[in-house]
Structure formats: structure tokens, C-alpha cells
Amino acid sequence: MDHPQTPRILAPHLSSFQHKHVRILGKVLQLRGETAVLDAGGNVDMVLNRDCHLAVGHAVEVIGKVDGNLQLRVQAATDLGTSIDYAAANAVVEATHRHKEIFYD
Numbered sequence: 001m002d003h004p005q006t007p008r009i010l011a012p013h014l015s016s017f018q019h020k021h022v023r024i025l026g027k028v029l030q031l032r033g034e035t036a037v038l039d040a041g042g043n044v045d046m047v048l049n050r051d052c053h054l055a056v057g058h059a060v061e062v063i064g065k066v067d068g069n070l071q072l073r074v075q076a077a078t079d080l081g082t083s084i085d086y087a088a089a090n091a092v093v094e095a096t097h098r099h100k101e102i103f104y105d
Contacts, residue, residue, distance in 0.1 A: 006063050007104040008093045011042030014070045024072065025061045025080070025089050028054045038062065038072075041090055045071045052077045059084035 006023040013022075026040030036054055038044040046062065052074055054060055059080040064072040096103040 005104045007100070008096050010040050010090060010093050011044050013093075013097070014044065014066055014072075017066045018068060018070065019066065021063065021065050021075075022072070023061065023063050025059065025084070025086075025093075027084075027086070028056050028058055028060055031056055041093075047071055047073045048077075049074050053079065055079065058082055059086075 004021045006021050007017065009017055009022045009024050010026075024038065024040050024044060026038040026044065028036055029039050029043070030037040031054060034048055036046045036048055036052075038046055038060065046064070047067075048054070054077060059082065061078045061080060062072060062074050063076045064074040067073055
């Protein structure tokens, strides 16, 4: 089975990935019913699915699709707790964009 590519991105990359599936890691800032705000090098508005169980202040890795309004429609979310090295995680994202031919089409 073919899985869609999910390039790792940060908030500043959202506009380059409209209508594409992505992977993003950040800190949950707010939960508001069906939506949440993630800090991933800037704020990312997310539209949650029923399976999302997020906690404010926790790191989360999200796979989702960027919509036309630059919101992330969450398909899967993994809580990574509270002890994440965001600088290292962001450095990985930047490296994947510098050498994107290795990581995605």
C-alpha cells in the first residue's frame, strides 16, 4: 500500500504545502472544542478529529492536511509529553527542507 509523503514542516512552511499532507511537531498552546493552536515555529491552527486527545503544554506530532485557509486538518496526533528539545526537532525540519530531494518529492 502506498502511503502519502508527509514532509516535516513548521508554521512558516504552511503556505508552501496547501492541500498536501504534512507532519508537524509543536507544543499545544490552546484547546477550543474542535480546534487547537499549536506552537511550531509560529502558531498553527488545527481542526481536530474525534481521536485527538491533546493536553495544553504537551508536545505533539501531528499528521494532517493543510487546507486552503492554512489550517491543519488533523488525521493523527501523538502526544510526546513535556520534555522535548524543540530546537533539535526544528533543526531536523530545516535540514529536510535544505536537502528535500532526499526526504520528499
